[in-house]
Amino acid sequence: MTQTRRWYFVNRPKHQIEPDTLELRTETLPELAEGELLLRTLYLSLDATLRLWLSEWDLYIDPVKLGDPMKGFVVAEVVQSRNPAFPVGSLAAGLGLWSEYIVTDGSGYSPMPRLPGLPIGDAFGTLAIAGPTAYVGLHEIGRIKPGDTVLVTAAAGAVGVITGQLAKIHDCRVIGVAGGADKCRWLKEEVGYDEVIDYKRGNLVEQIQAVAPDGIDVLFENVGGEILDAGLTCMKNFGTVVICGLISSYNDGAERTPGPYMFRNVIMRRLRIEGFVILDYVDRYPEYQQKLAGWMLEGKLKSRLHIVDGLENAQEALKLLYTSGNTGKLMVRVGSEH
Amino acid sequence: MTQTRRWYFVNRPKHQIEPDTLELRTETLPELAEGELLLRTLYLSLDATLRLWLSEWDLYIDPVKLGDPMKGFVVAEVVQSRNPAFPVGSLAAGLGLWSEYIVTDGSGYSPMPRLPGLPIGDAFGTLAIAGPTAYVGLHEIGRIKPGDTVLVTAAAGAVGVITGQLAKIHDCRVIGVAGGADKCRWLKEEVGYDEVIDYKRGNLVEQIQAVAPDGIDVLFENVGGEILDAGLTCMKNFGTVVICGLISSYNDGAERTPGPYMFRNVIMRRLRIEGFVILDYVDRYPEYQQKLAGWMLEGKLKSRLHIVDGLENAQEALKLLYTSGNTGKLMVRVGSEH
Incomplete structure (x- = not known):
């Protein structure tokens, strides 16, 4: 009989996640039935969209029901198995639970290969969500071309750090928007952005115009609100705005959030x-992951992780996403990789 | 020496067009130089976008400068010519002036054929702007397919009446949004919309959901504001929103207009x-006009004109566009067709 700690969704937050939004409980898991497996969670991915799963908005996915275990993307090791697709000792990644151990029939999980030279955290942090998201946004939606000027908001976020590197790999000029001098310096010197703008430093439109006087070809938007408005103001004619996230509004709850004030530029x-x-593109994951892993192994694409230790810290860590508190891909280390 | 009455832009309106925004003057035109022609204006097209040309917004076109003659699309008869491309007696259509007579070198004008069976007003009203706009919006941008559910806002406007008919010709199910019972009845019984919703009759989202329970494939948006919000709320997954106009905000002047509150549905x-x-598509006008004229001559596409007589009434007539005061294509008859 396996005991596990597991987070439950117990109080719907009106705005920010509160200390009593989720509750950590200890429970005993059932024995495996035929076809089931027991997973030991290694990493829990914290993604901006999780706040929406706790809302009453009409979403792209079923939300987490009040009273249910909290959901999230995980990578885990198979420690018992009555399912030949997931042998003991192998890795599985997918939409799981905020839980040390999980019993599942494997639905929603895929086997994840161990790649020589690529630690599990790096592989999961970049290949599971952020990497495919950046790839799809730039190529399938943004249709970037060499020489394009690409503006990426939340440039220091999980998707932003990958988007900047992928845009460079594809010979674009890439400008990031982030908050704070340290992050901006890191993005330019370490991550490889051509230019980085600190939105806390004053007029964002003027700052963008200073580094992109001819305007933006592709805006890769992760934020919304005033930052999206500044981007819309600086678009070239016939430009593309990829809406990957609108994190600035995810805590708004039942309030009505105005859309971008420069919406008229869609015509002008x-x-x-x-x-x-990204969940719409899982069928094409093998193609994306092969490319991304290749660039990682060549050293062209670097994993940028922000790791918080301990499942018990997951709720508090999640709030970092909505306060610009993370730098790179935010994950909780739930179990050791040994 | 030809005398003409001509409107000038003399006071920039803060919001609505005021009685002193434009001023009607009488002036004497110069003799023709080599390459020039003298046009006698037959019809002046009143288009929603004209209000923007009087604004200080950053536009897709040069605005009308304060003090300059007012611009607009016209069809005119060539009454004198020193330009072989425009023989006397022929018709020319293009971006002209709010003026009975115009001297020009022909830049910005195209010869317009006289089509047997098609009065000049019908041909100009449908083929010059509204028809190509509806066609480009539905096909190039909206990429409609047979069986699509298409929602058209400002359905009784110049573009809306054509859009509804073209969507039917292409085997779509077409739902219009308009204001007032008479207009709605006319759109359904005369123009051929499958369903028409009166936005003045209460909750627009519920009304759309009642006639399109599975949602909207293509929203052809002419209005913006609350009407766009209702449309966004009712979109199917992977739907298309064609932004042709945002007339509800065109009188906002220097005020900041919130974008659609349901903007998040771009992700959800x-x-x-x-x-x-439409000005970006002038190179393809011959193709569009040939198709549109063909449907008109077959009786599948009917011209729907709202004609106001007399150049002196043009300023007052223009205001009809922003108060839902027109039904069909609004034009001023400046000179007789004889």
């Missing part, structure tokens, strides 16, 4: 604004 | 929102 600049959800 | 429903300006 003849823009295409297109949103996407 | 994975939408493509794309704007366009």
